[in-house]
Every structure is written in C-alpha cells, then in structure tokens.
Amino acid sequence: IEARLASGPLAGRRIVVTSGPTHEPIDPVRYIANRSSGAQGTAIARALVALGAEVVFVTGPAEVPPPEGVTLVKVQTARQMHDAVMAALPADAGVFAAAVADWRVAKEATSKMKKTAGGLPVLEFAENPDILKAVAGLEDSRPALVIGFAAETDDVIRHATEKRARKGCDWILANDVSAGTGIMGGTENAIVLISDAGAEEWPRMTKTEVASRLARRIAEALEAG
Ligand code: CTP
Numbered sequence: 001i002e003a004r005l006a007s008g009p010l011a012g013r014r015i016v017v018t019s020g021p022t023h024e025p026i027d028p029v030r031y032i033a034n035r036s037s038g039a040q041g042t043a044i045a046r047a048l049v050a051l052g053a054e055v056v057f058v059t060g061p062a063e064v065p066p067p068e069g070v071t072l073v074k075v076q077t078a079r080q081m082h083d084a085v086m087a088a089l090p091a092d093a094g095v096f097a098a099a100v101a102d103w104r105v106a107k108e109a110t111s112k113m114k115k116t117a118g119g120l121p122v123l124e125f126a127e128n129p130d131i132l133k134a135v136a137g138l139e140d141s142r143p144a145l146v147i148g149f150a151a152e153t154d155d156v157i158r159h160a161t162e163k164r165a166r167k168g169c170d171w172i173l174a175n176d177v178s179a180g181t182g183i184m185g186g187t188e189n190a191i192v193l194i195s196d197a198g199a200e201e202w203p204r205m206t207k208t209e210v211a212s213r214l215a216r217r218i219a220e221a222l223e224a225g
C-alpha cells in the first residue's frame, strides 16, 4: 500500500488556483481570447504542491502544460471558471492568476456565421462574472486568504491598491507590464505585493521564484491565522 501523506508547511491546506486565459465563443468555430500563457499560475500551483498543499487547479486553455499533483479542472469560458471555482470551495486560500475575459459575446451563434453580401457582423457584449470579487465577497465560504493579480501600467501601486479595495481581496500581486519591461510573455516578473500593510516591492525574479516566494508567504499567513 502506498500512502501519500503530504508533508510540508501547507500539508492539510486546500488551495484553489485559477490560471490561463478564457475563451469566449462567438460561434462554433470562433472565439475571443487573450495572450495569457498560464505560466505564472502553473508555477504557483506547482510551488503550492511542493509545500504540501492540496491544489484545485482551474485552468482555461493555456499554452503551458498543467502542473502535476493537482486536481485539474479544465474550462473554456469565464462562466465555467466561476462555476468550477465555486464548486471547489471551501478552501483555505484562493489564488486568482487567470486572465479572465472581461466580456463575452452576449449571444453565441449556434451556427457558423457566414459572409453575406455587403454585411458585416456586429458583436454585442455582456460582462463576465468577476470571480475574484465574488469569492472575496462570500459570507460563509470565503477562503481565509484571497489573492489576486493585477497587470498594470503607469502608476502601478496606485492602480493595484485601488483594485485591491474594489475586489475586497487580501493581497494583490501587481506587476508593471508597460512596454519595454519584457514581462508579458517573458520568463521574469517584477512584483509589488499590495496588502493591508501597504506596498512591498519584490526584486525582479523568474516566475518560478515568484511562485516559490508566494507559496512560502501563503504558508506563513495561514500559519499565523
Ligand atoms: N479576475 C477574475 N474574474 C474576472 C476578472 C478578473 O477573477 N472576470 C481576477 C484576475 O484573475 C486577477 C484580478 O481579478 O486576479 C484582476 O484582474 P484584472 O483584469 O486586472 O481586473 P479587472 O477588474 O478586470 O480590471 P481591468 O479593467 O484593469 O481589466
């Protein structure tokens, strides 16, 4: 009998992680997407597993393969991701690294849209559920630690601090994705951790190192209760 008893500072902790982009269908052959590779969310899930956590990994169609040792939930749309996250609760912490599409096409066409002489399609949009905000606002099953990301430009700390308040989450990991930083699509990240203690700038490091550091911080915070 092989007993797989997790050990480590996150043993016995259940953590939900969202990752990757979402795909929002237009018709049976077309969709709206974004450029998220899923690299940061995948690295975070891997780091949490390495510290002994039970991880539910809810991912959109990412470029990078999913981590091992997680409960894998694959979704396409923001609404599916929302439902999968809610079904995964209760949890001790939630890390929302997915690049969720803000809008979906209001009415998905059930048949392929065709070119018609002289006409152009007009897409009407509807707003997707805000998964991070919804989880942070739960009364009964809110995880003790709710963590979001914010890719910002210009006044990164101000934007991220406002976003943290708007979402009602505990921490925001903000990164400056201005042109020239090489963060988008790259292997490195430059993080500012926004919490009720203020803004803490992390040195520029790889996404794997960001993941390890975050996992350790989550373990400490849950430990401290
Ligand atoms: N997020 C989410 N559900 C959404 C949109 C965002 O869970 N529908 C989460 C992201 O995973 C991220 C955080 O919220 O952790 C911030 O995402 P971001 O796109 O920066 O926030 P928005 O409120 O959508 O603001 P913006 O207008 O800047 O896109």
Ligand code: CA
Residues within 6 Å of the ligand: 100, 101, 102
């Ligand atoms: Ca957004």
